[in-house]
Amino acid sequence: DAGVIQSPRHEVTEMGQEVTLRCKLISGHNSLFWYRQTMMRGLELLIYFNNNVPIDDSGMPEDRFSAKMPNASFSTLKIQPSEPRDSAVYFCASSLRSTGELFFGEGSRLTVL
Amino acid sequence: TQLLEQSPQFLSIQEGENLTVYCNSSSVFSSLQWYRQEPGEGPVLLVTVVTGGEVKKLKRLTFQFGDARKDSSLHITAAQPGDTGLYLCAGSGGSNYKLTFGKGTLLTVNP
Numbered sequence: 001d002a003g004v005i006q007s008p009r010h011e012v013t014e015m016g017q018e019v020t021l022r023c024k025l026i027s028g029h030n031s032l033f034w035y036r037q038t039m040m041r042g043l044e045l046l047i048y049f050n051n052n053v054p055i056d057d058s059g060m061p062e063d064r065f066s067a068k069m070p071n072a073s074f075s076t077l078k079i080q081p082s083e084p085r086d087s088a089v090y091f092c093a094s095s096l097r098s099t100g101e102l103f104f105g106e107g108s109r110l111t112v113l
Numbered sequence: 114t115q116l117l118e119q120s121p122q123f124l125s126i127q128e129g130e131n132l133t134v135y136c137n138s139s140s141v142f143s144s145l146q147w148y149r150q151e152p153g154e155g156p157v158l159l160v161t162v163v164t165g166g167e168v169k170k171l172k173r174l175t176f177q178f179g180d181a182r183k184d185s186s187l188h189i190t191a192a193q194p195g196d197t198g199l200y201l202c203a204g205s206g207g208s209n210y211k212l213t214f215g216k217g218t219l220l221t222v223n224p
Contacts, residue, residue: 004155031210042216043156043201056211091155098210101146104155 002026006092006105014113018080021108023092025073031098034067034077035091037107043091049075050098061086082112116140117204117215125221129191134218136202137184143205145178145185146212150199192222 005024013019025032032049047057052069060067064083069075079086089109093102118137126132136145144163148156160169162178162185169176173196175188189196199219203212 033210043203043214045211048210050210093155099205101158101161102156102212104157106153106155 004092004094004103004105006090006108008108009106010109010111012111012113013082015083016081017112018078019082019086019110019112021077021090021092021110023075023077023105025075025092025094026103027073029094029096029103030072031095031100032069032075033093033095033102034075035093035104037089037091046077046090048098055098079110082110084112086110087112117202117213119200119202119215119218121218122216123219123221125223126192128193128222128224130222131188131190132192132220133186133188134200134220135184135186136215138204138213139183140204141182142213143182145182146203146205147176147185147187148201148203150201150217151197156199156201189220192220194222194224196220197222 007022030051034046035043037043046059047067048055049069067077089107091104091107093104095102120135146161147159149159150156160176165180165182167178173190177186199217201217203214205212
């Protein structure tokens, strides 16, 4: 079975540009998590979806960040406008249930110049 | 806010050596997970411990959950270069979906 698939793997953009990160969940998983990883702060939960519904977005840094889950298998994380401090690796993870094992994608490394 | 402190932050050893890394908190967790993350990859779950005092073994890796469920340790026997990676612990508050991750221990095993 294919794991969690994220795209793009690497993104370099200039400050002010819109960035869209994509995630395809493992088939049958109903929980979706977006995390951000930096050296300074480690892994931080940005937003959690259950059955396509956003349950907790308290980790989203500010209004420049938005996430959607238009169907059971796909999610996007958008940053508009992007800023240099958004530079990080963004991970998507899915699980069979909200407290089950997390299966992480390979991450999207974002660099905002 | 629940925090998990991992130590050491960095560890570089020679192949064949033993090592222990630690995950500590002042908070009680209902369960604790250990992940390994290799460069350019996402974290991969190694083990989940749920009972205070529980010990789990995964080949050369031994995981222990503290009696009070506030801390955990990972011991690796006869480390190999393939053990190189970032070891992350993550605590769960129970039915709460929100995992608290430590910042990890970056282990390098030199041949």
